[in-house]
Every structure is written in C-alpha cells, then in structure tokens.
Amino acid sequence: MGSDRAHDLRIVGTSQVMVDAVSKVTGKTVFADDLQLPQMLYGKLLRSTEPHARIRKLNVSKAVAAPGVKAVITGADLPIPFGILPVSQDEHVLCPEVVRFVGDPVAAVAATSEDAAFEALNLIAVDYEPLEPIPSIDTALESDKPQLHDYADDGNIHKLINLEFGDVEEGFADAHHVREDVFFFQGNTHLAMEQHSATADWSADGRLTLWSATQTPHYVHRAVAKVLELEPSRIRVIACHNGGAFGGKSDPFSHEIAAAKLAMLTGRPVKITLTREEVFYCHRGRHPVLMWAKTGVDESGKILAMHFKTCLDGGAYGSYGVASTYYTGALQTVTYEVERYKFQGARVFTNKPPCGPKRGHGTPQPRFALEVQLDKIAEDIGVDPVDLRRNHLQPPNSVTANWLKIGTIGLGECIDAVVEGAGWKEKFKKLPFGKGVGIACSSYICGAGLPIYWNDMPQSGVQLKCDRGGGVTIFCGSIDIGQGSDSILAYITAEILGIDPIDVRVVTADTDLTPVDLGSYSSRVTLMTGNAAVQAAEKVRDIIAFHAAKKLETEPDKVRFADRSVLAADDPDQRIAFAEAVQLAEAAQGTVGSIGWYKPEKSPGRYRGAGVGPSPAYSYSAAIAAVDVDPETGIVTVPKIWIAHDIGQSINPMTVIGQVEGSVYMGLGEALMEEMVYRSNRNVVHKFPSMLEYKSPTTHEMCEIETFLVGDPDPNGPFGAKEAGQGPLLPVMPAVANAVYDAVGVRVDEVPITPEKVFKGLRSKDHRVGPKSFPDIPWPEPLCIPTPAEGGDGKALRVETAAKA
Amino acid sequence: MLRLPRFDYLEPKSLKQALKMREASGDNAMYVAGGTDLYPNMKRRHQDPTTVISLANIRALTGVRNRDGHTCIGANTTLTQVAKHRRIKRHYPAIATAAGSISTPLLRNMGTLGGNLCLDTRCNYYNQTLEWRKSIDYCMKKDGAICWVAPSSPRCWAVNSSDLAPVTVAIGAEMALVSADGERVVPAGKFYNDDGIEYLTKRPDEILTELRLPQPNGWDATYLKLARRGSFDFPVLGVAAWIRWDGDTVADARIVLGAVASYPMPVPEAGAAIIGTSLGDDAIETAATAAFKPSKPMDNTDHGLSWRKQMTRVYVARALKELRANNKLI
Ligand SMILES: Cc1cc2nc3c(=O)[nH]c(=O)nc-3n(C[C@H](O)[C@H](O)[C@H](O)COP(=O)(O)OP(=O)(O)OC[C@H]3O[C@@H](n4cnc5c(N)ncnc54)[C@H](O)[C@@H]3O)c2cc1C
Numbered sequence A: 001m002g003s004d005r006a007h008d009l010r011i012v013g014t015s016q017v018m019v020d021a022v023s024k025v026t027g028k029t030v031f032a033d034d035l036q037l038p039q040m041l042y043g044k045l046l047r048s049t050e051p052h053a054r055i056r057k058l059n060v061s062k063a064v065a066a067p068g069v070k071a072v073i074t075g076a077d078l079p080i081p082f083g084i085l086p087v088s089q090d091e092h093v094l095c096p097e098v099v100r101f102v103g104d105p106v107a108a109v110a111a112t113s114e115d116a117a118f119e120a121l122n123l124i125a126v127d128y129e130p131l132e133p134i135p136s137i138d139t140a141l142e143s144d145k146p147q148l149h150d151y152a153d154d155g156n157i158h159k160l161i162n163l164e165f166g167d168v169e170e171g172f173a174d175a176h177h178v179r180e181d182v183f184f185f186q187g188n189t190h191l192a193m194e195q196h197s198a199t200a201d202w203s204a205d206g207r208l209t210l211w212s213a214t215q216t217p218h219y220v221h222r223a224v225a226k227v228l229e230l231e232p233s234r235i236r237v238i239a240c241h242n243g244g245a246f247g248g249k250s251d252p253f254s255h256e257i258a259a260a261k262l263a264m265l266t267g268r269p270v271k272i273t274l275t276r277e278e279v280f281y282c283h284r285g286r287h288p289v290l291m292w293a294k295t296g297v298d299e300s301g302k303i304l305a306m307h308f309k310t311c312l313d314g315g316a317y318g319s320y321g322v323a324s325t326y327y328t329g330a331l332q333t334v335t336y337e338v339e340r341y342k343f344q345g346a347r348v349f350t351n352k353p354p355c356g357p358k359r360g361h362g363t364p365q366p367r368f369a370l371e372v373q374l375d376k377i378a379e380d381i382g383v384d385p386v387d388l389r390r391n392h393l394q395p396p397n398s399v400t401a402n403w404l405k406i407g408t409i410g411l412g413e414c415i416d417a418v419v420e421g422a423g424w425k426e427k428f429k430k431l432p433f434g435k436g437v438g439i440a441c442s443s444y445i446c447g448a449g450l451p452i453y454w455n456d457m458p459q460s461g462v463q464l465k466c467d468r469g470g471g472v473t474i475f476c477g478s479i480d481i482g483q484g485s486d487s488i489l490a491y492i493t494a495e496i497l498g499i500d501p502i503d504v505r506v507v508t509a510d511t512d513l514t515p516v517d518l519g520s521y522s523s524r525v526t527l528m529t530g531n532a533a534v535q536a537a538e539k540v541r542d543i544i545a546f547h548a549a550k551k552l553e554t555e556p557d558k559v560r561f562a563d564r565s566v567l568a569a570d571d572p573d574q575r576i577a578f579a580e581a582v583q584l585a586e587a588a589q590g591t592v593g594s595i596g597w598y599k600p601e602k603s604p605g606r607y608r609g610a611g612v613g614p615s616p617a618y619s620y621s622a623a624i625a626a627v628d629v630d631p632e633t634g635i636v637t638v639p640k641i642w643i644a645h646d647i648g649q650s651i652n653p654m655t656v657i658g659q660v661e662g663s664v665y666m667g668l669g670e671a672l673m674e675e676m677v678y679r680s681n682r683n684v685v686h687k688f689p690s691m692l693e694y695k696s697p698t699t700h701e702m703c704e705i706e707t708f709l710v711g712d713p714d715p716n717g718p719f720g721a722k723e724a725g726q727g728p729l730l731p732v733m734p735a736v737a738n739a740v741y742d743a744v745g746v747r748v749d750e751v752p753i754t755p756e757k758v759f760k761g762l763r764s765k766d767h768r769v770g771p772k773s774f775p776d777i778p779w780p781e782p783l784c785i786p787t788p789a790e791g792g793d794g795k796a797l798r799v800e801t802a803a804k805a
Numbered sequence B: 001m002l003r004l005p006r007f008d009y010l011e012p013k014s015l016k017q018a019l020k021m022r023e024a025s026g027d028n029a030m031y032v033a034g035g036t037d038l039y040p041n042m043k044r045r046h047q048d049p050t051t052v053i054s055l056a057n058i059r060a061l062t063g064v065r066n067r068d069g070h071t072c073i074g075a076n077t078t079l080t081q082v083a084k085h086r087r088i089k090r091h092y093p094a095i096a097t098a099a100g101s102i103s104t105p106l107l108r109n110m111g112t113l114g115g116n117l118c119l120d121t122r123c124n125y126y127n128q129t130l131e132w133r134k135s136i137d138y139c140m141k142k143d144g145a146i147c148w149v150a151p152s153s154p155r156c157w158a159v160n161s162s163d164l165a166p167v168t169v170a171i172g173a174e175m176a177l178v179s180a181d182g183e184r185v186v187p188a189g190k191f192y193n194d195d196g197i198e199y200l201t202k203r204p205d206e207i208l209t210e211l212r213l214p215q216p217n218g219w220d221a222t223y224l225k226l227a228r229r230g231s232f233d234f235p236v237l238g239v240a241a242w243i244r245w246d247g248d249t250v251a252d253a254r255i256v257l258g259a260v261a262s263y264p265m266p267v268p269e270a271g272a273a274i275i276g277t278s279l280g281d282d283a284i285e286t287a288a289t290a291a292f293k294p295s296k297p298m299d300n301t302d303h304g305l306s307w308r309k310q311m312t313r314v315y316v317a318r319a320l321k322e323l324r325a326n327n328k329l330i
C-alpha cells in the first residue's frame, strides 16, 4: 500500500479547523474546574508560611469541628513520597516534618463549600521551628552540608554533571579567537490561563476516578497508585482539556492526590481548584540559570571548541530537575558544528517553589548565552553574525560531538528566509541610534528519546475502531493542552482512510479507555502519536482494502481511499462508500480495528547522561527581532519579529503558525519582563504571586510577526512532520538582546532585559549589564567521551584510561 | 478562587438614606461604588468592612454637569464616561487622558471617578492575600506592627496610585463632600494626606459627591503615566503639569507627581523654576531637576526605585515640552 503515499495529500498540509475549535470558542469545552458532581465537596490546601521550618505541632482539631468540614488530612495520612523522576522521589502530598518553601502544602480540608473550607484552613494551628533558609545559588553553595534534602550529589547541590567530548583545551589552543562570557537567565513561570484543578471520586465498589488539568495522565496514574497504595487497575485518571499548560502541568501534584485521598475518606467527590497564588507556588517553571561559556573559533567563525558551565537554581524539590540540568548542556551542538565540547552542569536546592520544565525545557537559557556570545564573536572577528551562523551549520544526517544523531536540518533555509524577509543587509549596523536588529537561531527536540521511567514499551499507543456507519474512533493516551494534538490524530486518520476529520471521533487521555501515551511534554506528541496513528490507520486501511478489492474487481494494492469512498485506482468509477467497505470487512472478519504504536530508535550515545538530548528529529528556527530603544528611559519596544521554523511538513500550517506566534509572544515576555522574584530578606516570599504584578506582555506589547515555514519532510516524522510547540520560542530572547546591542551598543547579558538594565548599561563605562563571575563548584571527575570524529563508540572511556589520556 | 468574606450589603437610593445607613452601622461600614478596589481588597482580607453600602443607585452622584462655567463630575461617573465625555476631552484633556490610562476597558467600565479618587494606597507588601501576609507577619497598614518597606520608620509609605489624583491637584480641582453635618468643599490638594494609612482627609462617613473642575480659561495641563505595560498597570510614576500662560510666558505653573509618595506630591520648586520663563530647554531642565530631587519612590511597587526616581526627570521634561508645543499651536 506504500504507493498510496504518493497520492496528493488532501488534508495534511492544508489549514483545517481544529476539531474542538467551536466548543472552545463558544465556551462549551468542559475544563477541570467546570466539573460538578452530585454531593461534591470542596477541598483546599493549607500552605506553609515559612520558607524552611520543622513542623513542631500541627493542630487540626478546631478545623475538624468547624461547620461543613468533612475531613482534614495532614502529612501523617500520606507518608509515601513521590516525584516525577524515579531518581527524585522527594515530595510529599502534605509535608510530614519539614516545609521547604512558602507555599509548601501541610494540610488539606474537604468541606461542603469553598467558604467553609477556607474558614477551616484558618483554624489549623501550625507551630513551626524555623530553619535557616537558602534563598539563592550563592547561599546554597556556601555550605557543604545538606540543608534541604539528604540525597543530593554534594551538600546542597542536587545534581552534578561533568562531560567532556574531545579535548577542548587542545581546541582552544588551536583557535584564532577565544571568548569567555558569563550570562544569567532569570526564572519565569508558565502563566497558563487555567489554574490547576482536580476532582476525585471514590466509588462504592472501590474504584477511584481522578479528573485533572494535567499534561501527563499516565505519570499521575503511577504517582496516585504509589502514594495511595492502590492497585493501578482501580484508578482511572482522566485528563481534562487543559486551558494552557506549557510544562506547568506535567508533574503529579499534591492537590491531585489530596483530592483523591479526601474522596476516599469521605466517600464523596472532592474538587480542589488552586488559586492563582497557589499556581505560582506549584511553579515548575523556568530555572534561573547562571552560565559561563568559553568558545574558540577559527578565522571564519567555525567553532573549534566550546566549554559550557551552568548552575541552576532548582527550588525546593527535584521535579524534572535532573533532566533540566542535562538539557542546559545537551543541544548546544545541534545547530552549528562544534568540534569539541565540554559541559559541566549543577543544580542546587533553594527554599523556593520548585523549578521544572517550561516550554523549551532547560534549553532557552543556554541558547540565549550561546547566541549572544556568537554575536559578540562575530563582532570580535569582523564577520557578519548571519554568515558566522550560516557558514557553519551542523551537516544533515550526522552525529554531533556529544553523540546526538541529527536527521534533516532546515536551519539554512530558516536563516535565508528571515534575512531576506527582514531586509537584514540594509538594516544591521545601519539604523539610526535607538533602532536595531538582531538575529538568533535555535533547535529543539521532537520528543525525548527516552521515557521518564525505564521501560521497553512504546512511548505512544493508539487503538483504532471502525464503525459500520463509516465513523472511526481513535483512542490514544495523549492529551490536548490546546496545542491541537486531538486534531492531529483526526487529520492523520482521515488522510489515510480517505474520510473527513469530522468522521473521526478522538478519545484521548483516559487511562481506562486509551492506550498509554506518555504525555504532552518534550514536543513529542505530533511525532510520536502521529506515527502511532499512521501505523494503526494503515493497518485498518489494508484490512478494508483486502475485503473491498473483490467487490471493486481489483487487487487489494490497487484500492484507493478518498472522498469517503473506497475505489479502484485504475477505474475510479468502481467505488463504494467507505461505510460499505467497512461493512464488507466486518462481515468477513468481525469488528474492524487495529493498534499502532511508536517507540524511538536507540540513540548512538552510550555514556551516563546520554539519555537527555536524543530525539527522532530536531526542529530548527531562526528569528530576527527589530527593536526601538528609548535612550532616555531604557525602555525597549519590539515592533516586529521575523521568524522561520523548520517544521519538516506541516500537518496543519494554521496551527503550526499558531504555535510559532504563541512562542514569540511567550519569548517576548521572557526577553523583556517576566521574572520570578523572591524577597530573600523577608522570609523568601514570592514578591508578587499575582497576574497583575507578575508582568507578562499584553496585546499592547505584542509585536507584529512574520512567520516562514520551511523544511523538507523528515523521514522520522508522520508525513515528515517535526515539532512546533517549543522550538520557535528559543531564538526570541537572544534575538532581542542582540538587537538591543545593535540599537544602542549595550550588552544586557541576562534576561529579562528591563528598562532599568538598559538605562544602566547606557550610562556605564563598559556598556554591559550582567553577572560578573561563575561560582566555584566541586565538579566530579569528567566523563570523557571521544567524539565520532575521534573514532569514539559513544561510550565514555573508563575513568583510569581517561585520567591517563 | 479567592473568596469574599461574609458582609451585609445595603443599597440606599439617596444620599440621605446612605448617610443614615452609615450612621446606623458605624465604623465597620464602608461605601462602595464600582467595587474594583474594595472587593479585591476584601478578598485578600486587608479591608474588612462587615457592612458595605453601595452608592451605585444614588442618581445624584452620576453625570457631568455645568455649574457657573465649572464642570462638575458626579462621583459615580464611570472612568469610561470620564475618558470619553466630549466636554471633558475638549476642555480638560488631562483629566480624560488620565482616566483613559487607567487599567483596562473592563475596569474603566466598572470603576468610578469617586472610587479612583478615594483609591486605597498600594504597596506590594500589603496588596497580598491573608496567607502571604502571614508569612511576613503582616505590616503596619493592616494587622502588623512594622513597615517592611522602611523598617525603622514609624509610618506607612504605601503609594497613592491613582492616575487622576495628581491631575486634580495640579489643575486645582475641588472635591465636594457630604455627611450628616452637611456639605463641605475641599481643594484637591487638601483632600490627600502624606500618610499610607490615613491617606485621605475625608472622614470615613463622608461621601464624595462630585469633582468640580476650574473654568477652562487660559491654562493648559497634561498627564504622563509611566507603567510597565500599555494596559492593566497602575502607574509607577505619574506627572501632572499645569501652566497658566501669558502669551509665550509662563504666568503660573504647578507640577504634581503621582505614584511616588502616599499622596499626589506637588513640587512647588519645579513650578517656580519655569514661572516667568518662556519654557526654554534650560528652564525645563531646571524644573525637571527640581522635581527629581524630592521624588523618593520606595521599593513597594513594580520597577526599581532608583530608575523610577530617574524617570521623574525625564517625564517632567517631556510633560513640559508637550505643554510648550501645545501653546505654540494656538
Ligand atoms: C487590575 C487593576 C488595575 C488598576 N489599574 C489602575 C490604574 O492604572 N490607575 C488607577 O488610577 N487605578 C487603577 N486601578 C484602580 C481603579 O482605578 C480603581 O479601582 C477604580 O477607579 C475604583 O473605582 P470603584 O468605583 O471601583 O471603587 P470602589 O472599589 O467601589 O471604591 C474604592 C474606595 O473608594 C471609596 N469610595 C468609592 N466611592 C466613594 C464615594 N463616592 N465617596 C466616598 N468614598 C467612596 C470606597 O469606600 C473604597 O474605599 C486598578 C484596579 C485594578 C483592580
């Protein structure tokens, strides 16, 4: 049937209405907080008012006796720890002994109304014995004794990584020019419109159902089973449509498990919806990262060696932090050729809400540093920053110094598109003082190569069932968080079976009904569930073709599917309705259905840490930002951004452009204003856990965007598709920083680029604002991994040999 | 969602009735107009009246009237109405601009002139939920003993963050207040107090009935607002500048700073620096410097305090240049 691929695509590649668009815009979509069950109780969490303290006494008796209160639980009721990564099971639903940040939950109440629950919280007396808080990277490194957790790699350093791919010192020695810079990327949060919400129901026959605004129902399923000590088969997790997530709903959370526990205790459904302030405390957003980068280039700007150090402020818990730390060093190599590469990463624990994955997970920070440093290098050696990048792209179908296998690369086309679109040559260095342009590029994974817990099973599975009426239902564990993954499943199925997307019913994100998909993170869904859907749909197509062929008086491999019909390829008048073809198949062999699944190929890296970075494909982006800087105030405005994205093949170009524009919007916020600020000297409170004072751009600050979609279909993507959800965010922040430099000659080596910083830079001697030094960190011995060019095999040298070498 | 506490809600139909209700419920009662300030504050439990008396149904408080050449704006007039009113736009553009710069269209549809003029002072140690404030053991303005912004200071430095207040002071408007004792009229400059807690000279039982604007004869005024974003945000600096022209010469001038103190802060030195000049660049520079000096923002709003102070100079100069350009147009 492979020949069918050659037919013109009818749906894939065209702009289609999203399957849930009308429900969304008419307010009909049921979000988690819209759920109302009979007899439902309302739950609330009491959160710590101390950044670091031991709980001396916790008295809930008054709350238990309060009107309307049905249950109160504390840490003692849920002693089993959990966490998203198997290596950091360091969270409790309710802190049993120690609280680690202002906002850490300590008790939960279920009552007949939200008011009663709120009043009851105020009746819980907690007696805290304050412990020394660790508010910053500096203070975390000061003491070598563990303060927050005793499982850290070293003192308060949760994770330490030291990887060397080839001898970088040799590379620096050969270089024409070597530069060292220090950068800081401030932490920021997802700011999804929808606040987290979960509702749990414990049925009389001993089954738990949990509805939640989550990106990872499968991982939530596992965490609930673990903490509540329930058979997984008794638990059903249903992920509701997410009103935005961006990584902020990809951990299992206290409120989800607390709602379940309270439902079990009371025998009534319990809903917990977080306030906006609580969402700030759940956080899991962008890590603040201090970075040191040393890069050596030849005369043309080709990178001979790069040494990158990162230090992440992790907040109070592990979350995805180990992966985040690896990600701050993983993707530096996939855009431009880097011959030798060394990466040292550290993540510290601090008494603040935990950081985790936000759009771009761990890669926007180093990408910012890298792209700004390249801009400086281009100036140092007198090369146009466009040429410096364009002339040294990583070749397609290659393996990078750190053993990432790259397939298609559309970065060259991306650069060309924005350079031409923006009129770069006429603008760069040529605009009047106060106006400037800047360029930056980036790359992102299309799905993490490995699942979060070690297993050999597929990362994504679908089941497909054909109805006698001509409808098709596709079941998949994936969850639509607004990015349109449900629509992708419908388009792909409809494309292959020759039907309309409206004929496809998509049932997703229900652990009872749907096969496992790991969740909506790491830009994995279109590629992985897409491939699984292609496989399942092709199997069903083959079954139907086999049974329809006789009626059409042709061979099964000459049967075509189009216009809701099944027809003979050489005689299109010979056709029957798709529904009739399904009936023929069902009459002959019973219910027509199939399964499809996807698991990425193994990556060539075989060293410890090689699990983070590999992906079936890499997307690429390039952006040029135009800025206006008011030299009297330092205020930066961005009138326009040109952005090109290598999508491989758009399944739906309209939704791809939507993702690109959304990324630019989010990137602008990170570039110019968003930051998580805590008052270290005031009990480490979050300075402004509200949507009014946590500044994110409004439509007034949003720039004009011109988007170019480029790229060749990637053999590993469904129909050649790559990701669009995260990659296009990455070039925005460095492009803005580089444009500010072009406009007024000020280097702001950190984000956000606030007016205060630009103002200061304009009046300082070196016209630079940013961190001055990188701290001393007790790095372990490096793992030495010879690069492919050096004839390595992807494994690390044994430590003794490495030491000798 | 943050929840409102329980309270009694009264809806008087007349001023008289409102004052009676207020008398009956005593100091645990507060007036409400659009509720855009009071209700969020109640949700966060930093204002906690047990009785709320709505002024929304009192006809006498709405509308824009002309009295002896003075334009009088009823306290209940919404900010949208103020911003869009033809006469206000024509004769008092600074008032219309300031009203139109407040927050969002939604808020302006709900929020009233009176509510804005009586807006509670703001501070990011104070405009926080009960739980958050518990973490810092509260502060002097509500439930606590110390001021976290200036711990050694005996007073509260919460910020007057109304966009309209500095304009009313600069142009010399008046506030009409009514209580059981009758009516009194207070110049805008005397309506505010330099104190984060007792920020109004208005007694809590008094109702602000209207804002009386001076006759538009031979003077001009403008308002410039500095805020992070083009919508939603409170000012971190407001500059209201007023000039009475005598041909090309400045006969009289007032410059008032908003959002850098607990009250709209007049800077007489800045006004004095331009009186008698034709508003040349040098005079403007002197005035800008004079305004910059006493401007002392604290670390309790958005943006850094030293930058906000620096911006005083820039914004005062820009406001004066705008007035100079307007005068040339005529
Ligand atoms: C998100 C947000 C952004 C904002 N941004 C800005 C901004 O940029 N600039 C700005 O200036 N303001 C801003 N505000 C404040 C807003 O202007 C005021 O909230 C609004 O004008 C208040 O009007 P109201 O009718 O809703 O007042 P209410 O909330 O009803 O009342 C406010 C106060 O005034 C008292 N009061 C009201 N009317 C009278 C009266 N007639 N007599 C006596 N006392 C009275 C009330 O008792 C209360 O203490 C913002 C508010 C929010 C929530």
Ligand code: SF4
Pocket: B122, B123, B124, B125, B126, B139, B140, B141, B142, B146, B147, B148, B149, B150, B155, B156, B157, B158, B196, B300
């Ligand atoms: S200025 Fe001081 S006393 Fe006033 S609200 Fe702020 S912290 Fe409290």
